[in-house]
Amino acid sequence: MAIKDLTLVKKHLFLCNGGSCKMLGAEESTAAIRFAIAEYGLSDEIHTTKTLCNGRCKDGPIVIAQPDGIWFKMMGKEKADAFVKEFLVDEQLPKDIVLYKYGADSIHIG
Numbered sequence: 415m416a417i418k419d420l421t422l423v424k425k426h427l428f429l430c431n432g433g434s435c436k437m438l439g440a441e442e443s444t445a446a447i448r449f450a451i452a453e454y455g456l457s458d459e460i461h462t463t464k465t466l467c468n469g470r471c472k473d474g475p476i477v478i479a480q481p482d483g484i485w486f487k488m489m490g491k492e493k494a495d496a497f498v499k500e501f502l503v504d505e506q507l508p509k510d511i512v513l514y515k516y517g518a519d520s521i522h523i524g
């Protein structure tokens with residue numbers, strides 16, 4: 415069993431793999447996101463966890479980033495590499511796929 419050094423972790427991505435998100439390609443996008451994280455050398459800094467349903471099935475596949483408090487929508491595998499590059503490497507917000515940020519007045523702020 416792997417032992418994660420939590421002192422190195424900067425972000426935690428929750429990758430919805432509930433039934434509806436899976437039907438929308440969550441398993442493939444999860445694999446693609448994890449592959450890109452490794453390719454960009456971020457495996458120590460970015461922790462990922464697959465989850466069950468997060469209650470936004472129609473917007474899936476859903477990815478939630480903490481501690482940012484940002485929900486991303488429609489995370490197909492084709493978006494995974496650009497998402498990792500823009501959000502995790504360049505530390506920019508890919509606004510087109512933001513569903514919600516905690517504290518916002520409305521959803522779909524992207």
Ligand code: FES
Pocket residue numbers: 430431432433434435436466467468469470471472474475476
């Ligand atoms: S299955 Fe992902 S939000 Fe419901």
